[in-house]
Amino acid sequence: MDQNVEEIQQNLLKFGCCRVCAVRHLTKPSAINVKTLISASEQDHDEPKRLKENPCIACLGLFQNPQKDDIINKIISYLKTSKYDSDTFNLAFNLPMCTIIRGHSIALYVSKLRITFNPTFPTAFVCAKDAWKLMAEDAIVKATGKRFDVHSPLLVTVGFHYKDIKDECDCLNAIIKLSNKNLQNILSQMDNKDFVSQYGEMPSVPESVIEFKSVDARHESVYIAGRYNKWSRTLSQTPWIVDQERRLESSVEEIISDPIKKRALADEFKFSASGREDIDVRMLGRGRPFAIELVNPKQTKFSYEVLREIENEINTDPQVTVTHLQNVVREQLKELKSGEEFKIKVYKALCYVEGELPDLEKLNNCAPLEILQYTPIRVLHRRANMVRPRTIHSMKAVATKVGIDNGCSFFNVILSTQAGTYVKEFVHGDFGRTNPCLRTVFENDTVDILALDVLDIEIDWPTPVKY
Amino acid sequence: MDKPSVYDFGIDDDSVPPIERSVDITENVPPTVVQRYFESRYATNVNDKPNQDYSVLIHSNNLCILSLASTHVLMGKTIDKIDFQVSGNTDRLSNNMTGKGKRGAQIVQAGSTLCKVHCSDGEEHKILSAIPGKLVQMNSKLADTPNIMLDKPDDLGFIAIVLPQKQRFEKIRDGLLTKEQYTNRNSTV
Numbered sequence: 001m002d003q004n005v006e007e008i009q010q011n012l013l014k015f016g017c018c019r020v021c022a023v024r025h026l027t028k029p030s031a032i033n034v035k036t037l038i039s040a041s042e043q044d045h046d047e048p049k050r051l052k053e054n055p056c057i058a059c060l061g062l063f064q065n066p067q068k069d070d071i072i073n074k075i076i077s078y079l080k081t082s083k084y085d086s087d088t089f090n091l092a093f094n095l096p097m098c099t100i101i102r103g104h105s106i107a108l109y110v111s112k113l114r115i116t117f118n119p120t121f122p123t124a125f126v127c128a129k130d131a132w133k134l135m136a137e138d139a140i141v142k143a144t145g146k147r148f149d150v151h152s153p154l155l156v157t158v159g160f161h162y163k164d165i166k167d168e169c170d171c172l173n174a175i176i177k178l179s180n181k182n183l184q185n186i187l188s189q190m191d192n193k194d195f196v197s198q199y200g201e202m203p204s205v206p207e208s209v210i211e212f213k214s215v216d217a218r219h220e221s222v223y224i225a226g227r228y229n230k231w232s233r234t235l236s237q238t239p240w241i242v243d244q245e246r247r248l249e250s251s252v253e254e255i256i257s258d259p260i261k262k263r264a265l266a267d268e269f270k271f272s273a274s275g276r277e278d279i280d281v282r283m284l285g286r287g288r289p290f291a292i293e294l295v296n297p298k299q300t301k302f303s304y305e306v307l308r309e310i311e312n313e314i315n316t317d318p319q320v321t322v323t324h325l326q327n328v329v330r331e332q333l334k335e336l337k338s339g340e341e342f343k344i345k346v347y348k349a350l351c352y353v354e355g356e357l358p359d360l361e362k363l364n365n366c367a368p369l370e371i372l373q374y375t376p377i378r379v380l381h382r383r384a385n386m387v388r389p390r391t392i393h394s395m396k397a398v399a400t401k402v403g404i405d406n407g408c409s410f411f412n413v414i415l416s417t418q419a420g421t422y423v424k425e426f427v428h429g430d431f432g433r434t435n436p437c438l439r440t441v442f443e444n445d446t447v448d449i450l451a452l453d454v455l456d457i458e459i460d461w462p463t464p465v466k467y
Numbered sequence: 468m469d470k471p472s473v474y475d476f477g478i479d480d481d482s483v484p485p486i487e488r489s490v491d492i493t494e495n496v497p498p499t500v501v502q503r504y505f506e507s508r509y510a511t512n513v514n515d516k517p518n519q520d521y522s523v524l525i526h527s528n529n530l531c532i533l534s535l536a537s538t539h540v541l542m543g544k545t546i547d548k549i550d551f552q553v554s555g556n557t558d559r560l561s562n563n564m565t566g567k568g569k570r571g572a573q574i575v576q577a578g579s580t581l582c583k584v585h586c587s588d589g590e591e592h593k594i595l596s597a598i599p600g601k602l603v604q605m606n607s608k609l610a611d612t613p614n615i616m617l618d619k620p621d622d623l624g625f626i627a628i629v630l631p632q633k634q635r636f637e638k639i640r641d642g643l644l645t646k647e648q649y650t651n652r653n654s655t656v
Contacts, residue, residue, distance in 0.1 A: 080644045202636055231483065233490065284483060354496060374604075378504065381528040384566050402487045406494050412486060428500050431532065431616065432608055432623035445622060450497055451490040 008113050012106065016205045017057035020063040020135075021042040024126035025106050032126045033049040034134050041068075041135065057203045058102050059128050060162055060210035062095075063135070071212050075156060076143040078215045083265060083298040086219060088152035088362045089140075093129040096210070097183055098168040103204040104187045108195065109202060127467070134272050153220035153300075159213040164206065171198050222294045223333065224260060224302065225462040226311075226325035227287030228252060228273075233451070235319050237273065245462065248279070257292060257321045259313040268295035274339035274421060275455050282453045285346075287323060289336050289461045302327055307465075324465045332462065339419070339459040344393060346416045346456040347423050350400070351438065354446040357409035360397040363441055367395040367415075374433035376425045390421040413438070414455070424449050501621055508643035509536055510597035511652065514578040516540075522621060523599035523643055529636050531629045533581075533597055534620040538653060545587040546613040549594075551605065553580040559605045560628075569630065573602040581605065581627055584613070598639050600631035 005026050012022040019040040024032070055061035055067075072354060079382065103125070111123040137148045146154075169178055173196055176190060187195070197227065231254055239254060240247040253271040261269060273290035277283050294300075302310070307325045314322045369392040375385050393416045400410050417423065422434065427449040428439035439447045499506070505524040513519040518540035526530040535541060551559040557573065559582055564572035575581065582605075584592045596602075603625040605627050609616055615624035631639045644652065 282483075284491065348486055350490070352497060360483070377526055377530055377532070377628065378528065380603065380628070381526075381530055382567055385564070385569065400487055402492050404492050404494060406496055406586065408496055410487070429623075430500075431625050432606075445619070446499075448497065448499060451486050453486055453489075 004113065004115060008110060011113075012110075015202050016054050016057040017106070018059060018061075018063050020131065021056050021058035021106075021128070023129075024131045025058065025103075025110055025123070027126050028124055029130070032131070032134065033466070034138075037131055037135050041124055054133055055206045055209045057205055058099070059105055059132075060096075060099060060102075060206050062099070062128060062132055062160075062210050064209075067209060068132075068136075071158065072139050072181065074138070074212055074215050075158065076140055077143045078217070079140070079146060079156065082155055082217060083300055084217060084219060085299050086146065086152060086154035088147045088149035089144075089154045089156050089217075090148070090150055090152040091129075091133050091136075092155055092157045092217055094157060095129060096160055096162040096165045097164065097178060097180060099128055099210075100169065100183050101172065101178075101187065101199070104184075105195070105199055105201075105203050105230045108192055134447050154217060155219075155314050156215060158215050161211045161213040163208040163211075168204075174198065177361045204316075218296050219298065219300060221330070222264070222266075222297045222300045223290065223291050223328045223330060224294065224307075224325060225291040225328040225332070225336070225405070226256075226322050227285045227289050227462075228256060228283065229285075229321040229323075230277065230281075230283040230319065230323070232319035233282060236279045237276040238271065240279070244393075252318075252320055255317045256290070256322055259310045260294070262293060263302070263310065264294045264297040264299050266297035267292035269293070271293065272333070272336065274336055274343065274459055276343070277454050278424075278452070279450070284348075284453050285456045286455070287321070288457050289335055289339060289459055291328060291333055291462075304465075309376070324462060324466055328462055335459065335461045338459065339457060341419055344416050344458040345419055345420050345454060346458065348453045349415070349427055349449050350402075350410065350412045350451040350457050351397075351413055351421060351427055351447060351449050352408040353442065353444050353448075357399055357411065358442040358444055358447075360399065360411060363395050363397045363413065363438065366441060368393050369395070369436065371421075371426065371437070372435055373422060373425060374430070376422050376430050377433070388420070391418040392426065393417065393422065408449075416458075423452060478585075482498060483596060493541040505532070506640075507646045508640065509646070509649040510577070510643050511536070511538070511649070513595045513597055515631065516595075519595055521626075523597050524621065525640060526585075529633070530603065531598055531600065531631060532625050533627050533629060534625045535594075535616055536649070541584060541586070541592055544590070544617070546584055547587050549609050549613045549616075550583040550584045550585065551610065553582065559602070560607055560610065562602055562605060564601075564603075569601050569603055575599060575602050575629060582609070594626060596627070596629060597642075597643070598629055598631055599635070600629040600639075602627060603630050627648070 009022045009026055020037055023036055023040045041063060056064060107123050107125055141148055172178055175194060176186060235252060236248055237252045239251045257269045258273060270293040273288055311322050311325050371390050372387050373389050373390050375383050395413060395415045397413045399413050400412050402410050425434040427438045429439045439445055503522060505526055508523045508525060511520045518538055520536035522534045522536045522540040553559060562573045564570060576599045576642060577596060579596045581594045581596050584594060606625050618624060
């Protein structure tokens with residue numbers, strides 16, 4: 001250590017710096033030691049007489065009591081009552097701009113006096129938030145049981161209020177535009193002489209103390225994925241709302257989300273799936289992959305048992321069955337979305353013609369089949385009118401009976417299609433706007449569809465759960 | 468379609484009704500696409516011209532499909548050619564629009580000419596729009612096979628798809644004859 005460190009420290013104290021700030025301004029960030037800070041703080045508080053004189057010129061009282069303990073207690077009680085289940089936490093401080101300016105001013109002063117330092121550069125020092133976090137960490141960890149971790153998904157943000165912020169920044173605002181972003185950069189690009197001439201050699205002794213304003217927290221999104229079956233022909237995938245009015249009481253999204261909502265206590269739920277089926281289409285087989293993003297969830301730990309519990313609760317609704325419910329990470333969602341556009345879908349369509357059954361072999365022989373499909377009329381009001389090429393990879397038609405004689409002949413078609421193919425329109429042709437279609441293949445204008453089931457979405461996602 | 472058995476999750480397949488039993492099928496012939504999703508309306512004597520009669524199929528999403536009604540003046544004739552260049556600078560087949568808002572689409576009024584028909588008997592007739600709105604699609608198939616307009620009017624031979632302005636939709640719909648009114652009118656003529 002340079003010989004004159006002690007001397008500069010004494011000067012800072014004389015100017016009205018608290019002991020913690022005097023120490024951190026003479027310590028490189030890499031050399032910081034919690035014990036040094038704590039002993040400086042203790043020393044300060046052992047001399048209450050000196051303390052009462054003024055709030056520190058560097059931290060505005062952030063390291064001084066009663067503010068310091070008050071802020072720590074506010075953070076602790078917030079974490080204890082807010083229900084976040086994270087084992088870790090990280091802290092962010094929204095300090096008033098003038099604490100940065102004050103720090104810069106002191107750094108310039110220190111670099112000028114330190115013999116072995118370049119006097120034109122402000123000395124690197126331990127910034128107020130880092131020093132504060134180091135000192136407060138232990139108390140918060142002890143009281144909440146949560147570990148401090150800069151990579152924690154739970155970020156606790158503390159806001160402060162300082163009465164004289166405007167006056168203190170205004171003197172610099174006259175020569176340079178200050179902004180909260182990159183304030184440090186703006187200051188370091190400033191000519192030191194300009195800075196000192198506007199601001200003075202040392203920060204003024206504050207008349208008021210920094211005050212605690214708010215504490216808030218945000219947890220990174222958590223994702224839950226699975227596959228769903230839909231057994232109902234009167235249920236939409238997402239809430240069906242037209243002109244702010246609900247058309248159907250519920251939706252797949254809501255049936256799945258509600259039991260998760262109840263447990264996760266998140267701010268927001270974002271449902272996404274590998275495509276969607278129409279209200280009157282069943283989703284059979286192994287189901288459709290889906291994921292739910294829980295935004296700022298409080299409860300994030302879904303054990304195997306809890307996930308099965310959620311499944312069971314969802315599955316009490318006879319319209320929907322959810323399986324393979326599991327935690328996934330954001331990166332895994334790419335697979336889900338790619339499925340929407342690229343993966344093969346397998347369908348079963350119950351079709352009929354008026355009169356005699358056509359030669360079903362005609363259909364079985366024409367796959368793979370390239371078709372051109374205009375945007376179906378039923379969605380044309382909310383999508384652009386475009387013609388898209390689609391591939392029907394395979395088709396198999398089998399005659400069937402429905403137990404009713406109404407002069408029609410019935411058959412099932414099992415077909416696998418490129419994602420994005422509108423199957424109902426491929427059956428009846430949508431006023432000739434999907435071509436070819438079953439009507440053109442059978443050369444029969446009465447071919448139509450009665451019911452449609454999705455048998456499979458050919459994506460192996462998410463990872464199967466062992467039951 | 469064998470799936471990896473890892474995905475079996477013990478749903479009793481027998482509990483899922485087969486597709487034939489998953490929908491109601493009546494003793495009658497099932498309703499067609501048109502009957503299922505469209506309300507059938509009619510406009511007669513458009514522009515006060517006799518037998519300028521059109522069918523307007525209104526989808527539940529307000530899109531309207533225009534076609535010739537069975538009492539249209541062209542019924543029973545043979546079409547030689549359809550001309551889509553309805554004026555010096557309007558070609559109904561080059562109707563470019565962008566996006567879901569169909570920006571740039573041609574706007575038609577009730578009575579606007581959609582195309583001109585040349586018949587084998589030498590007569591020429593204008594095909595008129597029965598309602599005002601955005602011309603979303605002109606049936607381009609009519610260029611090569613004009614007579615589908617007469618043979619399959621409510622299917623391959625539709626004339627055009629028009630989207631009425633949302634605020635005027637109900638007024639426009641209520642100005643058209645219902646199927647019942649149209650049938651009654653025909654039986655009294």
